[in-house]
Amino acid sequence: MTGKIKRFLIGRPMKSNELEGEKLGKLKALAILSSDALSSVAYGTEQILIVLILAGAAALWYSLPIALAVLALLAILIVSYRQTIFAYPTGGGAYIVAKDNIGKFSSLIAGGSLLVDYILTVAVSSSAGTDAITSAFPVLHDDRVLIALAMIVFLTLMNLRGVTESASVLAIPIYAFVVSIFLLIIIGTINYFTGGAPAAAPQMEATISNVSLFLLLKAFSSGCSALTGVEAVSNAIPNFRDPAPKNAAATLVMMGLILGAMFTGITLLAYWYGIRPDEKATVISQIAEATFGRGWMYFMIQGVTAIILFLAANTAYSAFPLLAFMLAKDKYLPHMFMVRGDRLGFSNGIIFLSVMSAILVVVFEGNTDSLIPLYAVGVFIPFTLSQLGMMIRWIKHKPKGWQGKLVVNTIGMLTTLSITLIFVFTKFAQVWVVFIFLPIVVYLFAKIHRHYENTADQLRIDLAVDKPCVKGNTVIIPVSGITQVVRNTVSYAKTLSDSVVAVYIGFDDESIRKMEEKWEEWDPGIRLIVLKSRYRSIMRPLRKFIDTVEWKKGEQDNITVLIPQFITKHWWEAVLHNQTSLMMRAYLLNYKDVIVTTVPFHLHK
């Protein structure tokens, strides 16, 4: 039954050798890898305006110089990530770069913050996608959490099915998004200059007394959220067509140009039209409405924005399970993240990502604005570590022209570090939780690692020396009466050993006497030992009895406890029977050095 539902939702199991990705050309790669970065324009400008409006509408003109600074930062990131691409042609995420060049500890910080960040990507993108939908249909505003959760469920199923083959399909909405936004920018600009649209730009260069440096830095750091996602290309180099690094670098530059152009355009339009942030309508929605009215172009733009945000969430679904796999392979995360599911995806990583991001969406009530600061700070920590790693690499290896490269990465590192610090400084109230959470994650990584190392030590075998060694066997059968189940178990016990004993635990003298009489009458050729339990506990007397046997026979014998168990025909019938045998098994296995055997007796009706 559950098998059939699973088959319907995620498809038939796939053979291991069906695992083969097609290689990506530049344009297709751009489509698949850029959705996270490009989708950031859906909220980047808005984030700046939300901060500036605190100082009054007249302060909104500061969005222009701030946008310039963001663009400069984008350029720095693109240039330095180009260098990473050429240095790590097999894929250089922050985790690998930090592990390779800085050390274990930094790599764990990078890995941990990236994992958290992918979770936030899903939460932010599904919330922001929901915003795009509810801006168009305000009546849905109260169902935001539900819509975002539905998105996450859909993404989960899609990814459990495996979506690698559908690359070409994904390209369409991305290009539709790019074209729509450029159309919006062009027509919006024309309208503005021909006076066809209401012009309400605040006076530029008005000096606003209450605009502090703090506020400007805060607005700048908010704007940096538009840069999240630019690292995606450097992780995916092996998927590119040859020459992979060159194609990847070209794709990265293209992406940077498109992102910069869109961000500039949206910010200018928002300024010209005097857009103010509104909880119920996104900035993009307001610009689109001012430009086109609520016509089909408006709904088209909201639609593709929602879809691209949806796809941005989807990129986390490829990145998270892969990073979790790498961490699990290095023994920092549970093995289960290494298991491929029926459809060859890392199902456990996919499911974990979905559950965590769904929790975030529920806790933050789908509120994009409270999620984005966490998201952005989570991105800039690995950015910084990755740059630092590259710096160390250049100094260590000193390849041709390393000085220039070092300068680039040093500038990159200093910039991203500054932004991280600005985040902490200006938005501490919103981002402090990251600095509690990250050390916990790293601690867990270390703890898990130590456990795996310890386990491996204890399990390791010397093939030449450690041979099997044979001991004797003493068998104990706990019985609660004389039934076919017990007969079945006693029969089996007699095949194992000549040293078999049955144990009966009675709660009163009467039942004990009866049992002894019946056993004598049955005479199965095995001794019965009776114990009395005044506290109605079965485990306590049994444990004491096993202790005694261990003490007497433990040296020369294995001690086996045979548990007679009847198996009901239908699983739900099991609730009708006491689960003593299960508890007994769990207890004995965990706390005593005995072997536990379940001898089943199948009921047929």
Added chain:
Amino acid sequence: MTGKIKRFLIGRPMKSNELEGEKLGKLKALAILSSDALSSVAYGTEQILIVLILAGAAALWYSLPIALAVLALLAILIVSYRQTIFAYPTGGGAYIVAKDNIGKFSSLIAGGSLLVDYILTVAVSSSAGTDAITSAFPVLHDDRVLIALAMIVFLTLMNLRGVTESASVLAIPIYAFVVSIFLLIIIGTINYFTGGAPAAAPQMEATISNVSLFLLLKAFSSGCSALTGVEAVSNAIPNFRDPAPKNAAATLVMMGLILGAMFTGITLLAYWYGIRPDEKATVISQIAEATFGRGWMYFMIQGVTAIILFLAANTAYSAFPLLAFMLAKDKYLPHMFMVRGDRLGFSNGIIFLSVMSAILVVVFEGNTDSLIPLYAVGVFIPFTLSQLGMMIRWIKHKPKGWQGKLVVNTIGMLTTLSITLIFVFTKFAQVWVVFIFLPIVVYLFAKIHRHYENTADQLRIDLAVDKPCVKGNTVIIPVSGITQVVRNTVSYAKTLSDSVVAVYIGFDDESIRKMEEKWEEWDPGIRLIVLKSRYRSIMRPLRKFIDTVEWKKGEQDNITVLIPQFITKHWWEAVLHNQTSLMMRAYLLNYKDVIVTTVPFHLHK
């Protein structure tokens, strides 16, 4: 850890022979057994008024004749239950009377509706107790569900601890309640006649055009909720001091008189003071406020009302687990309801009752008025069946003076049957769910019974004929590598049989080749069989292999699967390892006729 918390909350385990109740005198019995019945005055009058107010304030005078009818019904119930007490001196709940005299089917209906009813008792009483509190402190009105749930949690803990010893303590609040209500009635009456209180009684005998017979019947059936709980005495006869039936009968009559007097008094006061039902203040609260103002007497009355409702819920905690025990003993409910916990109470019944009533409180948002109709109809079904059973008994056994007794029970049966029908007729929209639910419960009873009968048939053994019979033994060890765990298991396997085989399931040729080489090098004296799984499933190839072995050896050998398992030092470390062995065990036990042995290897760090 959990052990310590449990110990702190519910106390140390008790020995079986500590199970001994003290016998009750009349006054103490009255205190313990009457809380359910007496507490009904906290909502009985209100229920009548809620219906009448629908026809306008002038219709409220009809509460007086309706109260008279309820009193008559009370008299009938008391007289007929006296007869049951003498006929069933060992306790005659509706389940037993119906089982004894009518038949299995009726007894299951009686038992099912009583179980449901006890759940509703807890839900109604904790909600009504909360109403008493929030009437006094309106600021708590929004936290009603939480308060009611806290009450249920407290009751659960108290009952898991075992409260039988505290009978004398329970008597105090009950008598405090009775005294307070009588004081309220007396002083309220004096105030009314001396004109000290605002008199706002509606004109009596005003003919209200829109009062239909339907409305009056509905109001009457609502008022019958004041009678819930009168059956408690007849269930508890064995707890009385000798002569038990006589003392029980006297207690029943006393309880009836007190209940009748309180109900009459409250209804009269409500009429005199022109009280109208109010969602935020109970009728008792309004009367007390009108009589005493918001002084200490007012808060005293609200306090004892809350406490007695709390105790009423507590009676369900003695009745439900006992009835569940009886049904389980007759094989209509799972055995687990027969197990006594550490403190000798039927813990499973207590916990089940709490969970179900908590669900009801949450679903109905602690709304007393929607719960009471369900509650009342659930009470009158077993009332009717119990009376019918007594009628049949008199006709069958024909003891001295049986004709008179038959008449009494026939009148009782017809009255309670009529009230049940009036409920269905006037409140179908509120009570229909009972008539869906009850057949389901009875169906489940029957289904559970059949399962137990079938199981017993299959487990039964003929001591003279069915002796153990010995077969051979073939052992299969699934291995995933060569480790100390495997060595340990192979060592054990060699003690069991000479026919042992290890099975390795590889996902690719490379890993299979390596495993074969290592096995050869290790040379443990056991053959290794390798299987390839292209779908990364371990279960499928293993199952096929076992099928083959079964087909070859099943006739003369038991087939034992040894599962090598390492046990982590801390239980939570288990999440770090694949739980394949658990799944394997569950699958093999349920679907194959093999014996499953877990050979543990304990990790020490």
